Amino acid sequence: MDVSRPAHRRFWVLALALGLGGALAAGASAEEAGRFVLKEAEQNTFIRLDTVTGAVSHCSSRAGEWSCTSVADDRAKLNEEIAKLRRENEELKTRLAQARDDAPDSRLVLPSQEDIDRIMNLFEKYLERFLSFIRKFEEKQHDQAI
Numbered sequence: 694m695d696v697s698r699p700a701h702r703r704f705w706v707l708a709l710a711l712g713l714g715g716a717l718a719a720g721a722s723a724e725e726a727g728r729f730v731l732k733e734a735e736q737n738t739f740i741r742l743d744t745v746t747g748a749v750s751h752c753s754s755r756a757g758e759w760s761c762t763s764v765a766d767d768r769a770k771l772n773e774e775i776a777k778l779r780r781e782n783e784e785l786k787t788r789l790a791q792a793r794d795d796a797p798d799s800r801l802v803l804p805s806q807e808d809i810d811r812i813m814n815l816f817e818k819y820l821e822r823f824l825s826f827i828r829k830f831e832e833k834q835h836d837q838a839i
Contacts, residue, residue: 727744728743728744728745729741729742729743729744730742730744731752734751737753737754738751738752738753738754739751739752739753740752740764741761747766747768748763748766749763749764749766750762750763750764751764
């Protein structure tokens with residue numbers, strides 16, 4: 694078989710990328726054979742998608758040897774951020790539960806009748822002073838008008 698022809702080369706690239714070489718030798722299951730999806734990017738280069746993990750690789754041939762390199766993927770960063778936020782969330786839940794246990798009784802305490810009377814006396818005193826100020830102001834205005 695002439696491997697240098699493009700049609701044969703693509704077959705071997707596809708077989709290598711799909712792991713059929715090892716799968717045929719090891720008798721792998723049909724599920725593993727469909728794990729990778731290849732899409733030709735340029736001549737003699739392919740993009741490989743791992744359908745199980747979602748990892749994307751760029752595969753190319755240099756000097757007759759095929760190699761695949763991982764493509765930068767933001768998903769790993771997002772997964773790390775999600776894991777970090779989950780840890781923080783659990784930590785905050787734990788702290789909140791502890792704070793509730795340590796908090797003093799936080800029931801609403803209504804003022805007593807004595808407290809209400811004291812406050813009302815203060816309001817009455819302030820209102821009387823304010824009305825007195827207004828009366829003096831009006832008298833001063835009336836005296837200036839005459």
